[in-house]
Amino acid sequence: MTDKKKIRLGFAPTRRVLHTPKAFNKEEAFRVKNEIEAYLRRYPDLEMVNLNTINPEGLLYDVADVDKVCELFQREKVDALFFPHCNFGSEEAVAKTARALGKPVLIWGPRDDAPDENGDRLRDTQCGMFATTKVLQQFGVKYTYISNCAIEEESFHRGFETFLGAVSVVKALHHLRIGQIGTRPEIFWSVKVNERELMEKFGIEIVPVTMTDLSRMLTENRQQEAPAIEAERDFLRRRFPDGPYEEKDWENLANLKLTIGKWCEKNGLLAVAAQCWRPMDTVAQVAPCFVFSELTGEGIPVICESDIHGAVSSVMAAAASRWKSATFLADLTIRHPTNDNGELLWHCGVFPHSLAAASDVNVGLHFNRKNPAVGQWELKKGDITMVRFDGINGQYSCLFGHGHGIEGPKTFGTYLWAEFENWPLWERRLMEGPYIHHCAGVYGKAAPVLWEACKYIPGLQADPVKPDENEIREFLL
Secondary structure (H helix, E strand, C coil), X not given: CHHHHCEEEEECCECCCXXXXXXXXXXXXXXXXXXXXXXXXXXXXXXXXXXXXXXXXXCECCHHHHHHHHHXXXXXXXXXXXXXXXXXXXXXXXXXXXXXXXXXXXXXXXXXXXXXXXXXXXXXXHHHHXXXXXXXXXXXXXXEECCCECCCCXXXXXXXXXXXXXXXXXXHHCCCEEEEECXXXXXXXXXXXXXXXXXXXXXXXXXXXXXXXXXXXXXXXXXXXXXXXXXXXXXXXXXCXXXXXXXXXXXXXXXXXXXXXXXXXXHCCCEEEECCCHXXXXXXXXXXXXXXXXXXXXXXXXXXXXXHHHHHHHHHHHHXXXXXXXXXXXXXXXXXXXXXXXXXXXECCCCCHHHECCCCCEEEECCCXXXXXXXXXXXXCCEEEEEEEEEECCEEEEEEEEEEECCCCCCCCEEEEEEECCHHHHHHHHHHCCCCCEEEEEECCCHHHHHHHHCCCCCEEEEECCCCHHHHHHHCC
16 A cells, blocks of 8 residues: 555756856756755655766756666656756757656746846746657657746646646556456446456456355455454444344454455455355355445455446546545436436445444445345545546546535435536436446545546546536646
């Protein structure tokens, strides 16, 4: 968890060499570089790799240094590149470095001071960035740009946080491994996926186990981890003292949770898609919904009904929040009875308890199987982002947008009534796109992050609903 939260940033401030007494002098560029680096060290979960071992200035200005810079950043395994322009900058050196490394790229430079009393200008930073971005386009390099502003301005903070979130999403999808327990339910054709295509297009690996494998794993874990199972059992019972279960039910829930968690850790899985109907109940001797909610709340989204695209959606949503919020995988179920822009986000009991509203929290029997255990709570109100990664006929897109929790009628299981700007537009996009009724939710407004992230994921088309692309661009100004 710690490793995926951290972002390692290749910090490559750039200047242009121009032998004049004032304009583009290296002392001023060096001063600006130090100011920027000091400011960025305030950001948590950000590790910077600078160029201080490349030359005494720690600045990229000589094309002859490009190979050394690339070697350094590859060795240090940076996740992204930041090229602050400390004056006009070296567009050739920046573009060659960015193309060679193939990482998300951020371009920005501090707003220039006014000319001095003689009309001389020290940096012409904005002018240089016009040149650099043109060359990046010539090289076919995708990049993010923050408007020319002072580093203390809100526009820099907003743009930089958005870029870090986008890098987090790109990093999470890089060699993403998703566990699959069992097969999809027979009647759920809508969750069919092309495993080979996911590997070829996005490098997403599916790690499957059968129900027979799961049965063996549960037996082995029960034999090897008895003290841990007892501790987890007692922990669950203390948290939910009103759960109507026998001791063996609590033990089965604890064993299932620990077994899946151990399997995920061993195989480097960021999410799981599982067959959660009768075969799972038979093997685990409990309905798994509550266990799925517990694991999801601890940062491993476990998605029911073998929805692998839902698992990808959940990882993208969690990464877009920079792992600050657990996710929930919801059925888009019915419209609000009185609010035309309201929709019921529901599932039978898998939303994380950590996201629940403070009151009326319990665990109970599954609504139609009548066995333990499912969560029974409404989620807290607040801003949310809904995300759906999906595809058909070899074309993949990511639908996303913002909503917020509202009041609505009580129902069973885990749920949230949410209001969206222009829900009929959402509904039409879902119906006409390659999407189904499952969407990952995460708290916060992450649409700009996802829009920026899709830029760096070849083969994935951003599909924002509300805010739309123009509104996102305006937000990032």
